[in-house]
Amino acid sequence: MKLLDLTDKTIAQxxxxxxxxxxxxxxxxKGNxxxxxxxxxxxxxxxxxxNLTIEELYNKIYNLKEEK
Structure with a gap:
């Protein structure tokens, strides 16, 4: 998942x-x-x-299941 897919914010924001x-x-x-x-x-x-924890963000970017 791409970072910008997680938000409606622009790069400038x-x-x-x-x-x-x-x-x-x-x-x-861009993944560079x-x-x-x-x-x-x-x-x-x-x-x-x-508005995510770093763990939530990492899991979303790398399509990992979140532990509860």
Missing amino acids: LVRETGISRSTLVDII TEFKSTSVENGMKISEAL
Whole structure:
């Protein structure tokens, strides 16, 4: 699943909300940088902007079943 499929926010909105540079965010969104390879700090910023825990976000991106 792609990162932008999880939200109705634009890249510009995510840049403003996360403080992550546009180029870094675009690399993550396009898959040039795998989400699991990004820094924990950036992962946390993205998950917070999407109102998800980092674990929920990771599971959604990699189509993993969430444990309850």
